[in-house]
Amino acid sequence: MPKVVLEYKEQAKKRIMDAASAEFAKKGYRKTTMNDIAKRIGVSKGAVYQYFENKEALIGAVVESFIESALGGELSSPSDKGFIEITEGSFGRLLKSMPSWFPYLLCDFMSEAHRDRNAKQLMREVDRKLVEGISGCLEDRKKAGEISPNVDTVGVARGLSALQLGLLAFISTGLPRSKAIEAWTEIVRSMASGLELKK
Amino acid sequence: MPKVVLEYKEQAKKRIMDAASAEFAKKGYRKTTMNDIAKRIGVSKGAVYQYFENKEALIGAVVESFIESALGGELSSPSDKGFIEITEGSFGRLLKSMPSWFPYLLCDFMSEAHRDRNAKQLMREVDRKLVEGISGCLEDRKKAGEISPNVDTVGVARGLSALQLGLLAFISTGLPRSKAIEAWTEIVRSMASGLELKK
Amino acid sequence: MPKVVLEYKEQAKKRIMDAASAEFAKKGYRKTTMNDIAKRIGVSKGAVYQYFENKEALIGAVVESFIESALGGELSSPSDKGFIEITEGSFGRLLKSMPSWFPYLLCDFMSEAHRDRNAKQLMREVDRKLVEGISGCLEDRKKAGEISPNVDTVGVARGLSALQLGLLAFISTGLPRSKAIEAWTEIVRSMASGLELKK
Amino acid sequence: MPKVVLEYKEQAKKRIMDAASAEFAKKGYRKTTMNDIAKRIGVSKGAVYQYFENKEALIGAVVESFIESALGGELSSPSDKGFIEITEGSFGRLLKSMPSWFPYLLCDFMSEAHRDRNAKQLMREVDRKLVEGISGCLEDRKKAGEISPNVDTVGVARGLSALQLGLLAFISTGLPRSKAIEAWTEIVRSMASGLELKK
DNA sequence: TATGAATGAGTGTTCATTCAT
DNA sequence: AATGAATGAACACTCATTCAT
Numbered sequence: 001m002p003k004v005v006l007e008y009k010e011q012a013k014k015r016i017m018d019a020a021s022a023e024f025a026k027k028g029y030r031k032t033t034m035n036d037i038a039k040r041i042g043v044s045k046g047a048v049y050q051y052f053e054n055k056e057a058l059i060g061a062v063v064e065s066f067i068e069s070a071l072g073g074e075l076s077s078p079s080d081k082g083f084i085e086i087t088e089g090s091f092g093r094l095l096k097s098m099p100s101w102f103p104y105l106l107c108d109f110m111s112e113a114h115r116d117r118n119a120k121q122l123m124r125e126v127d128r129k130l131v132e133g134i135s136g137c138l139e140d141r142k143k144a145g146e147i148s149p150n151v152d153t154v155g156v157a158r159g160l161s162a163l164q165l166g167l168l169a170f171i172s173t174g175l176p177r178s179k180a181i182e183a184w185t186e187i188v189r190s191m192a193s194g195l196e197l198k199k
Numbered sequence: 200m201p202k203v204v205l206e207y208k209e210q211a212k213k214r215i216m217d218a219a220s221a222e223f224a225k226k227g228y229r230k231t232t233m234n235d236i237a238k239r240i241g242v243s244k245g246a247v248y249q250y251f252e253n254k255e256a257l258i259g260a261v262v263e264s265f266i267e268s269a270l271g272g273e274l275s276s277p278s279d280k281g282f283i284e285i286t287e288g289s290f291g292r293l294l295k296s297m298p299s300w301f302p303y304l305l306c307d308f309m310s311e312a313h314r315d316r317n318a319k320q321l322m323r324e325v326d327r328k329l330v331e332g333i334s335g336c337l338e339d340r341k342k343a344g345e346i347s348p349n350v351d352t353v354g355v356a357r358g359l360s361a362l363q364l365g366l367l368a369f370i371s372t373g374l375p376r377s378k379a380i381e382a383w384t385e386i387v388r389s390m391a392s393g394l395e396l397k398k
Numbered sequence: 399m400p401k402v403v404l405e406y407k408e409q410a411k412k413r414i415m416d417a418a419s420a421e422f423a424k425k426g427y428r429k430t431t432m433n434d435i436a437k438r439i440g441v442s443k444g445a446v447y448q449y450f451e452n453k454e455a456l457i458g459a460v461v462e463s464f465i466e467s468a469l470g471g472e473l474s475s476p477s478d479k480g481f482i483e484i485t486e487g488s489f490g491r492l493l494k495s496m497p498s499w500f501p502y503l504l505c506d507f508m509s510e511a512h513r514d515r516n517a518k519q520l521m522r523e524v525d526r527k528l529v530e531g532i533s534g535c536l537e538d539r540k541k542a543g544e545i546s547p548n549v550d551t552v553g554v555a556r557g558l559s560a561l562q563l564g565l566l567a568f569i570s571t572g573l574p575r576s577k578a579i580e581a582w583t584e585i586v587r588s589m590a591s592g593l594e595l596k597k
Numbered sequence: 598m599p600k601v602v603l604e605y606k607e608q609a610k611k612r613i614m615d616a617a618s619a620e621f622a623k624k625g626y627r628k629t630t631m632n633d634i635a636k637r638i639g640v641s642k643g644a645v646y647q648y649f650e651n652k653e654a655l656i657g658a659v660v661e662s663f664i665e666s667a668l669g670g671e672l673s674s675p676s677d678k679g680f681i682e683i684t685e686g687s688f689g690r691l692l693k694s695m696p697s698w699f700p701y702l703l704c705d706f707m708s709e710a711h712r713d714r715n716a717k718q719l720m721r722e723v724d725r726k727l728v729e730g731i732s733g734c735l736e737d738r739k740k741a742g743e744i745s746p747n748v749d750t751v752g753v754a755r756g757l758s759a760l761q762l763g764l765l766a767f768i769s770t771g772l773p774r775s776k777a778i779e780a781w782t783e784i785v786r787s788m789a790s791g792l793e794l795k796k
Numbered sequence: 797t798a799t800g801a802a803t804g805a806g807t808g809t810t811c812a813t814t815c816a817t
Numbered sequence: 818a819a820t821g822a823a824t825g826a827a828c829a830c831t832c833a834t835t836c837a838t
Contacts, residue, residue: 012801029310033828044803045830055829110368111310115227123372155385158369162382163358166365169309170357173322183361186354191389232811234821243820244813254812410822427708431807442824443809453808508766509708513625521770553783556767560780561756564763568755571707571720581759584752588788630832632800641799642834652833 013051015041017062025101029108063109067126084192091184103172130161212250214240216261224300228307262308266325283391290383302371329360411449415460423499427506461507465524482590489582501570528559610648614659622698626705660706664723681789688781700769727758
């Protein structure tokens with residue numbers, strides 16, 4: 001297939017995914033019809049089906065693309081900064097960079113995905129990437145002598161991922177973002193200072 | 200209304216909720232019909248509607264009841280033990296005491312509940328109870344001089360709740376329970392020992 | 399279930415089948431919607447689905463009922479009359495007793511039924527009944543010494559069934575009924591007189 | 598238009614019809630898409646539409662071509678043989694020469710064609726040709742003094758055509774070919790010997 | 797001629813909910 | 818209280834056909 005056509009197809013997919021995101025954000029996954037999505041970009045239902053097998057494939061693509069660009073971001077990038085500098089502000093920035101509807105969509109997706117092989121696969125992939133990125137970052141701190149060699153960086157990394165996810169879920173059920181950020185900050189600070197236990 | 204009738208009503212509700220749990224566990228919320236639930240206890244659809252306004256109220260009741268009995272449990276009870284003793288094993292025991300389908304159901308509920316006042320209310324309530332219980336527990340530790348007075352126990356409590364929730368979500372998308380427990384352990388240990396930062 | 403309810407259900411099924419027959423006759427199977435059928439008797443689509451699993455089950459029931467009452471008829475009944483008396487007029491009477499749209503519906507059904515187990519089963523059952531009835535009748539003629547003992551009555555019976563079916567098919571594609579009757583008459587007469595071969 | 602182009606068109610049509618036959622055989626008419634057919638010969642849907650007005654025209658052409666080559670065959674050819682020699686083996690040979698999916702396709706076509714002028718026309722044409730061929734053949738027998746002058750050869754011819762069609766229909770709903778051949782044989786033998794009625 | 801992206805009408809089916817009995 | 822027949826809105830998905838290139 002000529003390159004120009006491939007590019008066209010990619011653009012078409014993107015346009016559809018953008019429209020889908022907007023509609024999902026407005027009405028939620030379940031109440032959004034394929035027709036809604038098509039109409040938003042002024043095409044017919046059939047056109048959407050040329051690019052996405054079905055509705056579930058569409059939400060999958062949307063979620064995947066956002067996860068890649070958003071969740072992966074900051075914590076996974078190598079850096080010279082210390083643990084607390086890296087983690088403390090990152091969740092707040094994550095929330096800023098993330099569309100407000102994303103946590104909602106994530107819930108929808110996970111609910112839809114329960115018994116779907118591909119969707120589980122995607123979530124496993126997400127887990128893998130996040131854990132890999134974050135633990136890599138922590139390993140760097142370890143090498144820098146900043147973190148004890150005994151720390152299981154994979155466990156910590158997965159814990160931080162889960163914490164982010166859990167806070168996103170609470171936000172989507174109404175927890176103010178500020179409180180979520182407080183919780184995140186408190187956990188990472190506690191981790192850094194060991195809850196300041198009296199010895 | 201005489202007390203005996205009230206008790207009958209409560210029992211009837213419980214029977215329905217048990218049936219609903221079982222069916223939700225088997226097929227998920229969306230694919231479970233009200234008829235499935237009614238048939239499981241040998242009554243008619245109409246009978247179910249005598250006790251629950253609608254299907255969403257039913258999943259709400261089921262979720263609420265499980266959250267009360269399960270999530271609230273251990274971390275909220277007053278105890279003389281130290282932070283690490285209290286927290287370390289609690290998530291593992293939570294997983295054991297929780298039916299394996301609960302995380303799935305929670306996803307379904309949260310997805311369904313996005314834009315539902317009552318459901319959000321329920322989740323806020325859950326948040327409140329968990330945070331209250333856990334932070335109360337932490338405050339006790341603070342009073343016992345085990346935790347620094349500077350620690351924001353509410354923030355930590357909410358963080359731990361969110362961490363549990365996030366790990367449950369990962370489990371429901373395929374993360375082995377053992378890995379989730381590892382992550383939990385690593386986080387609470389890190390909090391206790393402050394990641395052993397070199398000073 | 400009480401008898402009265404069973405009777406009600408039977409009546410409901412019959413009403414639906416009658417409506418379906420009428421709509422199928424008017425527009426053909428494919429172009430008739432379940433809604434058309436429901437509206438004809440002033441009920442909702444859903445009501446129809448209470449009595450018939452799906453559209454195909456509905457045409458199956460209609461076809462079966464007509465085959466039982468129509469095709470089975472005359473040739474299968476024991477009689478004292480001779481071969482030619484029995485057969486000659488029977489096809490004409492069959493055509494008279496059969497709604498004019500039946501051959502059309504039969505085509506629709508057979509087309510729909512190609513790869514459907516139940517439908518094939520039904521057609522096999524029809525074949526069995528017709529062949530049994532007609533050959534039984536021929537066996538009586540044999541016993542009466544009217545037909546040679548060498549004749550394979552089952553083969554003849556199946557041939558006559560197939561001939562009826564084939565003529566019905568021709569009629570449904572426009573062959574005048576009179577010509578179909580002529581063909582039938584000519585075949586059975588020829589069979590009776592052995593085409594009057596010169597010896 | 599130069600002759601060579603005409604030939605090209607004919608060849609293209611044939612290639613498409615072959616592809617269509619194969620796909621119809623595999624999935625039936627209704628479930629075969631124009632795309633399936635186009636892809637099978639590596640062209641686009643649009644190309645198919647250059648040669649056939651629409652899908653129905655395509656099945657029409659396929660059916661017509663098969664009927665011409667298959668059904669018409671043997672019984673229509675002049676021959677010196679006697680009635681029984683001509684007819685007895687002909688159905689068996691017809692079955693052998695005919696692809697096993699043809700009866701299915703015929704059902705599909707007739708169902709599709711109910712209310713279609715052109716299709717009915719085609720079936721009338723088929724009827725005409727068959728009857729003409731077979732009755733011509735019988736007339737030859739008559740002239741040879743082998744068949745009584747009283748026999749209505751047109752009626753007999755149409756009966757034999759219908760018998761073939763009916764047996765094909767039974768075969769397509771599961772009747773073993775051997776039983777169909779038995780029935781055919783028994784009918785033509787009975788016609789030849791007049792069922793050996795006692796006088 | 798050929799392509800294949802786009803169209804959009806068309807429909808079987810499901811199921812939460814209601815309500816007469 | 819219980820029944821279960823009836824409702825009817827809701828929707829994903831298909832595919833024959835067209836037409837700009």
